[in-house]
Amino acid sequence: MSTSATLSPSGIPGLDNVLQGGLRQGHLYFIEGPPGTGKTTFGLQFLLEGLRRGERCLLISLAERPEEVAVIAASHGWSIDGLEVRDLVNPHEVHSTALFDLSETALDDRVQAALAEIDSLRPQRLVLDTLAALRIYSDHPSIFRRHVEHFRSKAVELGTTLLVTDEASGSPELHPRSLAWGIIRMEQRVSDYGPSRRWLWLPKLRGQAYVGGYHDMRIETGGLRVFPRLEIGRSTAPPARNDLVSSGNASLDTLLGGGLERGTSVGLIGPPGCGKSTLASRFALAAVERGERVVFYAFDESLATLRKRALSQDLEIDSALASQRLKLRQINPGQAAPGELARELAEEVDRHQTQLIVIDSLNGYFQAMPNDPMLNLQVHDLLSYLSAHGALTLLTLAHPSPLNRQQGLPVDLSYLTDTVIVQRYFEAYGTIRYALSVMKKRYGDHERTIREYKIGPGGIDVGEPLTEFRGVLTGVPEYLGEHQPLL
Structure with a gap:
C-alpha cells in the first residue's frame, strides 16, 4: 500500500527546501542529467540518508560494479556498510529464439532480475542507476515503457520511494517521463575560466508545492549541496525598524x-x-x-x-x-x-x-x-x-x-x-x-x-x-x- 502522503528527506543540504519537505513515498522520480553532473552521487546520498533513519535501502547498479560504487562513496568520506547493492552490470546468459530478439530477451531478463531483488528486500528507498543501461536493449518505445511501468507499479505497491537516474539522451520516445511523479534535472556549464557551474531545476513535480527556477549546486567532498533560489514572498522576517x-x-x-x-x-x-x-x-x-x-x-x-x-x-x-x-x-x-x-x-x-x-x-x-x-x-x-x-x-x-x-x-x-x-x-x-x-x-x-x-x-x-x-x-x-x- 502506498504511503504517498509521507515525505522522505533527501539527505542533500538545501534540496528539501526546494522540494518543500522531500520526496513522496510510493512514487517514481527521474534524476536526469548529462554524464558527470552527479546523478550517482545524488542516489547514494539519498540512500545513505535512509540508512541513517533506519530504513531498508537498495541500490541496483546497471552501470558500476559494487567495488566502483564503494570507491565513489569513499571519495566523499562515506561508508556503504548496511546498504544493499545489487550488481546487474553483466547480462545474464540468454539465447536468441525464433520468437524473441536477443536484446529484447536481455532487457526482460534484467528487469525481472531487478524486480525479484525488490520483492526480496522490500526496500523503503530504492535507486536504479541507470536507465540508460537498459535503454540500449530496446528500440521499441512501447515495450521499454511497459518495463518502466513495472518498476513504478512495484514502488506504489510497496510504498517505496524510487529514484531512477537517466541521461535523458537519444530518442524522446524512449524516455517515458510521463510515468514519473517528479523529475529533477541536473546540469553544468563549463566557462572559459574557473570551475564549472552546476545547478538543478524541477521540470515536473506532482501534487506538491516547490521552489521553481534554477538552483545553484555544488559537488564537494561530502556530496551534493543545493543553494535554493531566494523567494521574496516567503520571507517571514519581522518588520524592519525605521530608525x-x-x-x-x-x-x-x-x-x-x-x-x-x-x-x-x-x-x-x-x-x-x-x-x-x-x-x-x-x-x-x-x-x-x-x-x-x-x-x-x-x-x-x-x-x-x-x-x-x-x-x-x-x-x-x-x-x-x-x-x-x-x-x-x-x-x-x-x-x-x-x-x-x-x-x-x-x-x-x-x-x-x-x-x-x-x-x-x-x-x-x-x-x-x-x-x-x-x-x-x-x-x-x-x-x-x-x-x-x-x-x-x-x-x-x-x-x-x-x-x-x-x-x-x-x-x-x-x-x-x-x-x-x-x-x-x-x-x-x-x-x-x-x-x-x-x-x-x-x-x-x-x-x-x-x-x-x-x-x-x-x-x-x-x-x-x-x-x-x-x-x-x-x-x-x-x-x-x-x-x-x-x-
Missing part, C-alpha cells in the same frame, strides 16, 4: 538627512581610489560600536590589504574583529556561484541577525555571474530579501575613470538601491580633491549640496558644502566667489 543608522560622522549624517534607514540598500559609487571602501568601513565600525553584527564581503582586495588600509586610517578594525561583531569574508568571484553567495547572505540575516552588510564591490559580485542576462533581477531579489529582514546593505560600485577601461556600469544602480551616494574627483587650486553628494534617497530627506571630503586618520573627514563652486560634478569646477578655504 536611522549613524555613520559616526556628524557632517556625513547631516548630508544624509540624519543617517541611513534600516532595511534599505545603499550604493556607493565613484571612480577607483576615491574612498568607497573607506566610507563603507566607517559605517561598519560605527555599527560595531553600537553592538551590532556586521559582515564585510571583500571581492576586490585581500583581507590583509583591507585591514592594513583601515589601520593606516586609525580605524579600530582589530578591536571590532576581536569582539566577533565584525566578520570579514574574502570572496573569489571565479570560485563562487551567485546562488551560493545569495544563500550565504540570506543565512547571515536569518540565522545570525546581521544588521549591516557590506559588498565591496558590486563589480566583483557581478564577476560571479558572467553573461547572466537576469543580473539586475537576481541582485534586486537579493537586496529585497535582505531589506525585508531589516538589514542595511552597502554596495560599492566603481564607474569608468582614467584608471580603468570599463565602458559603462554593469547594472542600473538607481533601480537596485534606495540611496545613492556619489563620490568623485575634482580639480581646484592645482590639486586633486574629493567631493561627496547624495544623488538619491528614497526614504526621508537629505541635503542637495556637494561637500568636499578627505581621507585621513579616522577615515573620512567631511567638510562644508561647496557653495561657491559651479561644475563640481564635471570634475573641472568654476570658482564663483571669494577665496574659500578647502580641506
Whole structure:
C-alpha cells in the first residue's frame, strides 16, 4: 500500500527546501542529467540518508560494479556498510529464439532480475542507476515503457520511494517521463575560466508545492549541496525598524538627512581610489560600536590589504574583529556561484541577525555571474530579501575613470538601491580633491549640496558644502566667489 502522503528527506543540504519537505513515498522520480553532473552521487546520498533513519535501502547498479560504487562513496568520506547493492552490470546468459530478439530477451531478463531483488528486500528507498543501461536493449518505445511501468507499479505497491537516474539522451520516445511523479534535472556549464557551474531545476513535480527556477549546486567532498533560489514572498522576517543608522560622522549624517534607514540598500559609487571602501568601513565600525553584527564581503582586495588600509586610517578594525561583531569574508568571484553567495547572505540575516552588510564591490559580485542576462533581477531579489529582514546593505560600485577601461556600469544602480551616494574627483587650486553628494534617497530627506571630503586618520573627514563652486560634478569646477578655504 502506498504511503504517498509521507515525505522522505533527501539527505542533500538545501534540496528539501526546494522540494518543500522531500520526496513522496510510493512514487517514481527521474534524476536526469548529462554524464558527470552527479546523478550517482545524488542516489547514494539519498540512500545513505535512509540508512541513517533506519530504513531498508537498495541500490541496483546497471552501470558500476559494487567495488566502483564503494570507491565513489569513499571519495566523499562515506561508508556503504548496511546498504544493499545489487550488481546487474553483466547480462545474464540468454539465447536468441525464433520468437524473441536477443536484446529484447536481455532487457526482460534484467528487469525481472531487478524486480525479484525488490520483492526480496522490500526496500523503503530504492535507486536504479541507470536507465540508460537498459535503454540500449530496446528500440521499441512501447515495450521499454511497459518495463518502466513495472518498476513504478512495484514502488506504489510497496510504498517505496524510487529514484531512477537517466541521461535523458537519444530518442524522446524512449524516455517515458510521463510515468514519473517528479523529475529533477541536473546540469553544468563549463566557462572559459574557473570551475564549472552546476545547478538543478524541477521540470515536473506532482501534487506538491516547490521552489521553481534554477538552483545553484555544488559537488564537494561530502556530496551534493543545493543553494535554493531566494523567494521574496516567503520571507517571514519581522518588520524592519525605521530608525536611522549613524555613520559616526556628524557632517556625513547631516548630508544624509540624519543617517541611513534600516532595511534599505545603499550604493556607493565613484571612480577607483576615491574612498568607497573607506566610507563603507566607517559605517561598519560605527555599527560595531553600537553592538551590532556586521559582515564585510571583500571581492576586490585581500583581507590583509583591507585591514592594513583601515589601520593606516586609525580605524579600530582589530578591536571590532576581536569582539566577533565584525566578520570579514574574502570572496573569489571565479570560485563562487551567485546562488551560493545569495544563500550565504540570506543565512547571515536569518540565522545570525546581521544588521549591516557590506559588498565591496558590486563589480566583483557581478564577476560571479558572467553573461547572466537576469543580473539586475537576481541582485534586486537579493537586496529585497535582505531589506525585508531589516538589514542595511552597502554596495560599492566603481564607474569608468582614467584608471580603468570599463565602458559603462554593469547594472542600473538607481533601480537596485534606495540611496545613492556619489563620490568623485575634482580639480581646484592645482590639486586633486574629493567631493561627496547624495544623488538619491528614497526614504526621508537629505541635503542637495556637494561637500568636499578627505581621507585621513579616522577615515573620512567631511567638510562644508561647496557653495561657491559651479561644475563640481564635471570634475573641472568654476570658482564663483571669494577665496574659500578647502580641506
